[in-house]
Amino acid sequence: AQKITQTQPGMFVQEKEAVTLDCTYDTSDPSYGLFWYKQPSSGEMIFLIYQGSYDQQNATEGRYSLNFQKARKSANLVISASQLGDSAMYFCAMREGEANYQLIWGAGTKLIIKP
Amino acid sequence: DAMVIQNPRYQVTQFGKPVTLSCSQTLNHNVMYWYQQKSSQAPKLLFHYYDKDFNNEADTPDNFQSRRPNTSFCFLDIRSPGLGDAAMYLCATSRGGSSYEQYFGPGTRLTVT
Numbered sequence: 001a002q003k004i005t006q007t008q009p010g011m012f013v014q015e016k017e018a019v020t021l022d023c024t025y026d027t028s029d030p031s032y033g034l035f036w037y038k039q040p041s042s043g044e045m046i047f048l049i050y051q052g053s054y055d056q057q058n059a060t061e062g063r064y065s066l067n068f069q070k071a072r073k074s075a076n077l078v079i080s081a082s083q084l085g086d087s088a089m090y091f092c093a094m095r096e097g098e099a100n101y102q103l104i105w106g107a108g109t110k111l112i113i114k115p
Numbered sequence: 116d117a118m119v120i121q122n123p124r125y126q127v128t129q130f131g132k133p134v135t136l137s138c139s140q141t142l143n144h145n146v147m148y149w150y151q152q153k154s155s156q157a158p159k160l161l162f163h164y165y166d167k168d169f170n171n172e173a174d175t176p177d178n179f180q181s182r183r184p185n186t187s188f189c190f191l192d193i194r195s196p197g198l199g200d201a202a203m204y205l206c207a208t209s210r211g212g213s214s215y216e217q218y219f220g221p222g223t224r225l226t227v228t
Contacts, residue, residue, distance in 0.1 A: 033214050043203055045158070045219035052214055091157060101146055101165065101209070102172075103217070105157035 003027065004094050004106035012112050013082050020067070021077040021109050023092030033095045034075040035103065036066065040088040048090075051075055087113045118142050119220035121206050127226045128196050136191040136223045138206030144218070145211035147189040149181060152203045152222075164189060165211060193225075201227045 005024045013019045025034065036048040051059045051066045059066040067076040079086055089110050093103040120139045128134040138147065146165050150158035161175045164183045178200070180192040193200055203224050207217040 035216060037219075043205075043222045043224070045205060045207070045217075047216040047218065050214065050216055101148075101163055101170075102160055107157055108155075 003096075003104045004092055006090075006092055006106035006109050008109045009107070010110040010112070012114055015084060015113050015115050016081055019079045019082050019086075019111065021079075021090050021092075021111065023075045023077065023106060025073050025075060025092075025094050027073075027094065027096050029096045031096075031098050034066070034068070035093045035095070036064070036075075036077045037091045037093065038086075038088045039091065039108075045091075049077065082113050084113050084115060087111060119206060119208055119218050121204075121220035121223050123223060124221060125224050125226070127228060128193075129228055130198065131195050134193050134196055134225070136193075136204050136206075136225070138189045138191070138220055139187050140208045140218075141187070142208055142218060143186060144208035145186075146209045147183060148207040148209075148217065149179075149189070149191050150205040150207065151200075152205055158205055161191070196225070196227045198227050201225055 003026050007022050032053045034051045038046045038048055049059050049061045049064045049066050051068045058068050063080045065078045089108045091108045092106040118141050122137050148163040149161045152158040160172050162171045162181050178194050183189045203222045205222045206220045209215045209217045
């Protein structure tokens, strides 16, 4: 079974609209962390936001927020007021356990912002 | 200010000719990682170091080796590159805790001719 599932291979969104990128995860470990990364066409992987499994509140970082629904095992990324520079590949990743440094990556969603 | 630096950005090597990719960091992070990323795929972890402790992923081919001579530098050696090793190689660092994010370098795109 897939540990991290991103069901949207590609999305087109109009500039200035909000966009939600889906991510569901599967783990039996009570301690885990969820990460979102952005990868523009230049190739560099950019950290966006982190949510720990014990965090009570949804994480926010500027225009990025993480809609964490623990019971549903989903960790969707919400980008408010999208910009042309948001066009990129977006990856959801999970770390299981306290001492595990390996990230389990989703397949990614290619987001294109239309002017 | 560059924090994770990878050199070179583009590397062309011949089939079977050893090649070394380098990574340096100015963050003083404990953990350094090497990933392989092929087109339109997620990154695949090859190995990581926690300080000097080396951790090899089970499915990393023996053809791939790594060295970390000090905190700042880490090298990826590909002993006999095959055509299938053509990919983007990403170096990343993180502090030594499970909640800390990884900081990535710009990557080295390897072409094998």
